[in-house]
Amino acid sequence: MATPVPPQEHPASTHTPRYLTGDGAGIREFIDKFDVFLFDCDGVLWSGDHLFPGTNETLAMLKSKGKQVVFVTNNSTKSRADYNKKLEGLGIPSTTEEIFSSSYSASIYISRILQLPANKRKVFVIGETGIEQELRSENVPFIGGTDAAYRRTITPEDYKAIAAGDASLLDPEVGVVLVGLDFHINYYKLALAYHYIRRGAVFLATNIDSTLPSSGSLFPGAGSMSAPLIMMLGREPVSLGKPNQAMMDAIEGKFRFDRSRACMVGDRANTDIRFGIEGKLGGTLGVLTGVSSREDFVEGDVRPTVYLDKLADLLGCE
Amino acid sequence: MATPVPPQEHPASTHTPRYLTGDGAGIREFIDKFDVFLFDCDGVLWSGDHLFPGTNETLAMLKSKGKQVVFVTNNSTKSRADYNKKLEGLGIPSTTEEIFSSSYSASIYISRILQLPANKRKVFVIGETGIEQELRSENVPFIGGTDAAYRRTITPEDYKAIAAGDASLLDPEVGVVLVGLDFHINYYKLALAYHYIRRGAVFLATNIDSTLPSSGSLFPGAGSMSAPLIMMLGREPVSLGKPNQAMMDAIEGKFRFDRSRACMVGDRANTDIRFGIEGKLGGTLGVLTGVSSREDFVEGDVRPTVYLDKLADLLGCE
Numbered sequence: 001m002a003t004p005v006p007p008q009e010h011p012a013s014t015h016t017p018r019y020l021t022g023d024g025a026g027i028r029e030f031i032d033k034f035d036v037f038l039f040d041c042d043g044v045l046w047s048g049d050h051l052f053p054g055t056n057e058t059l060a061m062l063k064s065k066g067k068q069v070v071f072v073t074n075n076s077t078k079s080r081a082d083y084n085k086k087l088e089g090l091g092i093p094s095t096t097e098e099i100f101s102s103s104y105s106a107s108i109y110i111s112r113i114l115q116l117p118a119n120k121r122k123v124f125v126i127g128e129t130g131i132e133q134e135l136r137s138e139n140v141p142f143i144g145g146t147d148a149a150y151r152r153t154i155t156p157e158d159y160k161a162i163a164a165g166d167a168s169l170l171d172p173e174v175g176v177v178l179v180g181l182d183f184h185i186n187y188y189k190l191a192l193a194y195h196y197i198r199r200g201a202v203f204l205a206t207n208i209d210s211t212l213p214s215s216g217s218l219f220p221g222a223g224s225m226s227a228p229l230i231m232m233l234g235r236e237p238v239s240l241g242k243p244n245q246a247m248m249d250a251i252e253g254k255f256r257f258d259r260s261r262a263c264m265v266g267d268r269a270n271t272d273i274r275f276g277i278e279g280k281l282g283g284t285l286g287v288l289t290g291v292s293s294r295e296d297f298v299e300g301d302v303r304p305t306v307y308l309d310k311l312a313d314l315l316g317c318e
Numbered sequence: 319m320a321t322p323v324p325p326q327e328h329p330a331s332t333h334t335p336r337y338l339t340g341d342g343a344g345i346r347e348f349i350d351k352f353d354v355f356l357f358d359c360d361g362v363l364w365s366g367d368h369l370f371p372g373t374n375e376t377l378a379m380l381k382s383k384g385k386q387v388v389f390v391t392n393n394s395t396k397s398r399a400d401y402n403k404k405l406e407g408l409g410i411p412s413t414t415e416e417i418f419s420s421s422y423s424a425s426i427y428i429s430r431i432l433q434l435p436a437n438k439r440k441v442f443v444i445g446e447t448g449i450e451q452e453l454r455s456e457n458v459p460f461i462g463g464t465d466a467a468y469r470r471t472i473t474p475e476d477y478k479a480i481a482a483g484d485a486s487l488l489d490p491e492v493g494v495v496l497v498g499l500d501f502h503i504n505y506y507k508l509a510l511a512y513h514y515i516r517r518g519a520v521f522l523a524t525n526i527d528s529t530l531p532s533s534g535s536l537f538p539g540a541g542s543m544s545a546p547l548i549m550m551l552g553r554e555p556v557s558l559g560k561p562n563q564a565m566m567d568a569i570e571g572k573f574r575f576d577r578s579r580a581c582m583v584g585d586r587a588n589t590d591i592r593f594g595i596e597g598k599l600g601g602t603l604g605v606l607t608g609v610s611s612r613e614d615f616v617e618g619d620v621r622p623t624v625y626l627d628k629l630a631d632l633l634g635c636e
Contacts, residue, residue: 154501163535183472187501190538210549217481220508224546228538231528231545 017286017297018306020313027317030306033282036068036255036262040242041087042213043267043290044311045071051090052289054312059092061315069098070255072264074241074271076103076180076206076222079133102206102222102241103127103134105250106178109240111138112253114202120175124196126189126225127180131206135178142178143171144189154188162195170195179229179237180206181222190228197233207241209271242271248279265311267291269302277302287311335604335615336624338631345635348624351600354386354573354580358560359405360531361585361608362629363389369408370607372630377410379633387416388573390582392559392589394421394498394524394540397451420524420540420559421445421452423568424496427558429456430571432520438493442514444507444543445498449524453496460496461489462507472506480513488513497547497555498524499540508546515551525559527589560589566597583629585609587620595620605629 020026039045045055059069071094073083080099087094110116110123125131125145132145144150161169170192177193197203208223226237240246252259260282266272267290276284286297286304289311297307308314338344357363363373377387389412391401398417405412428434428441443449443463450463462468479487488510495511515521526541544555558564570577578600584590585608594602604615604622607629615625626632 159533159535159537162537163533183505185503185505187503187538190503190542194536194538210546215477215481217477218512218550219477219480220505220512220546220550224508224549227545227549228528228542231542232536232538 015303017303019308020306020316021309022313022316024316026306027314030283030285031062031065031067031314031317034067034261034263036070036257037062038070038072038251038262038264038276038281040264040266040268040272041071041073044265044287045092046090047289048214048216049090051092052310052312054310054315056092058312058314061317068255068257070251071099072101072242072247072251073099074102074207074209074222076101076106076130076241077128077183078103078130079137080104081133082130100247100251100254101130101134102247103131103180104137105247106131106180106204106206106240107134107138107140108250108253109204109238109246110135110176110178111140113246114176116175116202119173120201122171122173123176123178124171124174124193124201125178125180126182126185126193127178127206127222128182128184131178131180141173143174144192146184150189150192151184151186152188153186154191158188158191162191165195165199170199174201176202176204177229178204178206179222179226181212181220182225185225193229194232197229203229203233203235203237205237205239205241207244208237208239209241243275243278245275245278248275263305269296269300269304273297273304274302276304333621335621337626338624338634339627340631340634342634344624345632348601348603349380349383349385349632349635352385352579352581354388354575355380356388356390356569356580356582356594356599358582358584358586358590359389359391362583362605363410364408365607366531366533367408369410370628370630372628372633374410376630376632379635386573386575388569389417390560390565390569391417392420392525392527392540394419394424394448394559395446395501396421396448397455398422399451400448418565418569418572419448419452420565421449421498422455423565424449424498424522424524424558425452425456425458426568426571427522427556427564428453428494428496429458431564432494434493434520437491438519440489440491441494441496442489442492442511442519443496443498444500444503444511445496445524445540446500446502449496449498459491461492462510464502468507468510469502469504470506471504472509476506476509480509483513483517488517492519494520494522495547496522496524497540497544499530499538500543503543511547512550515547521547521551521553521555523555523557523559525562526555526557527559561593561596563593563596566593581623587614587618587622591615591622592620594622 211218264276284304286307441460527539529536582594602622604625
């Protein structure tokens with residue numbers, strides 16, 4: 001007798017995603033399946049500093065139908081409050097509570113999930129103010145980050161002191177190294193981070209995107225800050241950004257929704273769509289206004305449930 | 319009829335390296351096989367600033383037997399002249415002509431092997447003065463390096479200018495990016511290097527050692543400077559240091575020796591000994607005063623022809 005095969009919501013990405021642009025009935029049916037929409041932002045709601053036409057109307061339509069909206073970003077340089085300002089600057093009505101960033105995800109992971117010994121609770125930060133603000137909001141003590149004392153050239157005395165584990169340079173209470181995008185990355189910070197991890201600190205990254213989209217091109221991303229440490233240590237950090245499920249767990253922990261009634265919306269198959277599929281959400285929605293192409297969505301290894309030319313095509317349900 | 323198997327000097331590292339410490343006859347026989355000895359330095363001749371006892375006597379003994387000595391280093395921060403000063407500072411008689419560094423190797427590769435178009439001959443350097451001096455010695459034009467103009471924070475205007483390919487930031491004559499150890503590595507330099515390579519520049523590294531030994535510990539090495547670019551680009555640079563054979567070719571091109579009459583001496587199986595084996599030298603000599611252990615040499619994947627407790631044990635031939 002054959003063993004019954006359990007139903008699979010995403011059968012190994014061999015399904016053909018449904019194309020919903022212009023399909024009013026299909027859109028209505030899709031929207032009705034969900035209570036919560038998780039939005040990737042850049043490439044979905046806007047590109048760089050350019051808000052896509054219809055973004056606000058689409059978000060308003062979803063809210064008018066009682067849907068919860070969450071903005072999910074891997075950008076670690078901004079806090080949720082900073083990011084809220086960015087959304088408002090682009091004209092998108094939002095609250096800090098609707099925003100979930102990788103810096104916040106990392107802070108929650110450190111404060112609520114990692115069980116650090118009492119004398120190892122400090123975080124050595126490679127990153128910008130967004131991480132610092134979120135660590136403060138969770139009462140996590142930290143050093144490094146934007147502190148000007150770390151923006152200097154390494155000296156011959158530093159090598160000796162670091163090698164000797166001198167407490168004037170290596171704080172014995174540091175139990176975590178958290179690496180995010182740092183526009184002031186330098187040799188000294190990398191040397192300290194490496195030695196903290198070698199001495200037992202947990203190696204975390206806000207996210208490991210190798211590149212940062214800006215001005216229509218690409219620049220070094222948070223993953224590029226971790227890359228030297230990964231090469232030196234021969235191992236990867238725990239990443240708290242998409243597509244890592246630690247971020248999904250943190251989002252669910254905060255918003256307490258039913259995953260089968262949630263949909264992830266994004267422009268990147270390998271991060272956004274993968275994040276939703278591996279998080280076992282009820283559905284995923286791809287849009288063609290960012291990185292992935294129709295071919296990626298329809299023939300790639302990671303395929304959304306449905307896809308649209310652009311987010312505002314959801315307005316076609318009305 | 320069975321095809322005859324060609325003889326292999328290093329039969330897939332299943333041989334047991336001969337241990338020569340205390341074996342006077344074995345040492346004499348080994349030395350007599352070679353005209354040239356290529357020496358790795360740190361871990362073989364000295365450790366940090368500590369010259370091993372007997373180093374000078376051993377080198378003098380080899381020279382008295384008419385052997386040619388070459389010092390081969392992956393250290394890209396020093397020029398050959400700087401490195402000669404270091405050797406002399408440690409009391410080792412040497413000349414600049416006896417030294418072969420990865421910065422020199424890279425400079426020779428660029429000036430004599432790469433066929434760059436006339437309008438693409440400039441090198442964008444991530445690295446220190448050693449690289450600059452060696453590029454100058456080969457009349458290779460370069461920008462970047464120790465130029466203070468590159469030791470600054472990236473600005474919002476830079477993103478736009480770099481993305482647009484503005485010639486005020488991206489010199490159109492740059493055809494090579496050369497990455498070595500840079501104690502002043504920063505985000506701006508990484509962004510420029512990435513964009514030069516994306517625009518077609520050849521991606522070279524002086525060496526890809528992930529770590530730099532110092533003060534009895536490890537610090538970020540030249541490979542850690544390339545790591546962000548490797549992650550962003552999804553490909554590796556051509557490395558001109560050990561164990562890459564481009565360096566062996568350059569050494570042979572300069573010293574014009576018979577490889578079967580040359581021996582590589584080193585403390586690291588995976589770089590030094592591999593370098594000699596893949597270079598098809600007549601022999602390799604491992605010493606136990608550095609990174610690799612007896613177990614590495616006797617049971618590892620890459621095994622030297624012979625090994626000694628320490629280099630000065632060669633004096634046991636007398």
